[in-house]
Amino acid sequence: MADLIFDPEEHGELFSAYLDGQLTPSEVAIVCELLDGSEEAIEEFRYLRSTRRALRLLPEFEVPAALLPDGHLGDRLSAYLDGELVSLEHRRVTKHLVDCADCRAELQELDRARIAVRSLPGVETTMTGEIPATPVPRRRRRIIAGAIGASAAAALLVGLAVGGGDEPVFVLDDLNARHVARASAEPGFAFLPSTIEVAAP
Amino acid sequence: MTDESTPTWEDVAHRYGRKIYNFAYRLTGNPDDAADLVQETLLRVRKGLSSYQPGSFEGWLWRITRNAFLDGIRRKKRRPESALPEGDHHSLGSSPSPDEVLSSIRLSDDVQSALLKLPYEFREAVVLCDVVGLSYDEIAEATDVPVGTVRSRIHRGRKLLRGMLTWPI
Incomplete structure (x- = not known):
């Protein structure tokens, strides 16, 4: 050296x-x-x-505000309602909601719409996945959780054991295929429970 | 589903919009081109986030930014009526101009003018390093060249700049 x-x-x-x-x-x-x-x-x-x-040391310029989004939460609100945000994002959204009355109001409206969609009568499914014409009375159903869009439903394959022991396993993919077909034909039919509703005995 | 390492495009806009704007401003010396680049980059980010694979987000973002910038330059070359201007556009910015910062503004004008005379590869490397604040690794990923090339470009760019600047050290 x-x-x-x-x-x-x-x-x-x-x-x-x-x-x-x-x-x-x-x-x-x-x-x-x-x-x-x-x-x-x-x-x-x-x-x-x-x-x-x-x-x-070159001075830094401010980006013109018109080029940026308005800073509100947009489609993150729905993901927030559906529990689809991971912790970091969830904390950011919660923090924004504390400070922003506009987003809180929008969140309430979205929640009302979400509840309305989830309150639609469900359908009884048979062991073969057949869908009867008569809706199941609301009081007979006990599990409602999550809603997903039709595009995501295309990838869904959910198995659910009904009851325990020797009771048969229900596979949702047949029902799902039918749902996707119907959702394609009817734009309004775009939701499917992510956990299947089971008729009470 | 949103991942901790994958921000939303609104996050990208707020976190990086200013850096993207300054990147383009220093490369072109032109606020209109800088604004165009911010819009174009955010559009591409919005489209690209759904297929983004968690990794070096900065490298991914600046590669998109750089490609958007170069595409803009190519479009301008096909329509030469809006050639990249050189010189001072600071008066169009939002910066105040109190007496005490006049000398630094003149200094930054000199530096900006010198930057615009650098060959593009050197200018880009210097701006990504000194204006945007990326590491050599991140610049290499954004510009798709080896780190050794980045190191060489930054050095040669600074050497050329210093040769053009007339103010004393």
Whole structure:
């Protein structure tokens, strides 16, 4: 290392990367060695440092507000209601809701719409997945959870054990296929329970 | 489903809109081009987030930004009536101009003018490093070149800049 002679072409790049904190420890050692041994190296180092500083002191402009979204929660509100936000996002949304009356009002409206959709009469399913024409009375059903859009339903394959022991396992994919077909034909029919409703004995 | 490492596009807009705007401003010296780039980038981010694979989000975002910028340049080359202007556009920004910052504004004008004279690859590397604040690894991912090339471009860009700047150290 004692024989290291400073060459601006060869070593200048090390100085730039050193200023940016992008060198390995062995490269840092080379830089230190060069700076110890040469006035020319020190001059080059200062020269690069001042250029870098000038670039970093360039004033930062504000982005015009019209280019950004209004900062409200938008489609995250529905995901929030459906419990589809992971913890970090959930915390952000909750924090925004505390401060934003507009989003709170929108959340209430969405929740009312969501409840209305979920209150639609369900359908009785037979062991073969047949759907009878008569809706099941509301009081006979006991599980309602989650709602998903028709596009997501296409990927759904949910198995549910009804009761326990030797009772048969119900597979939803047949029902789901029918739902997707109907949802394609009828835009309003776009929801399917993600947990199947089971008629009480 | 939303993932902790995958922000929504609104988050991207608020977190990175300013950086994207400044990136384009420093590359073009032009507030209109900077505004166009913010809009175009956010549009592409909105489309691309659904297929984003969690990884280096910054690398992904700046690759999109850079490609949007280069596509804009190509479009302008086909329609040369709106050539990239050089020089001072600070008066169009929202910055106040009290006496005490006049000298720094003149200084930044010099730096901006010098930046616009750099070859594109050097200008881009220097702006991503010194204006946007990316690491060499992130710049390499965004610009699709090896880290060693990034290091060389940043250094050569700064060397050229210093040669063009007339103010004392």
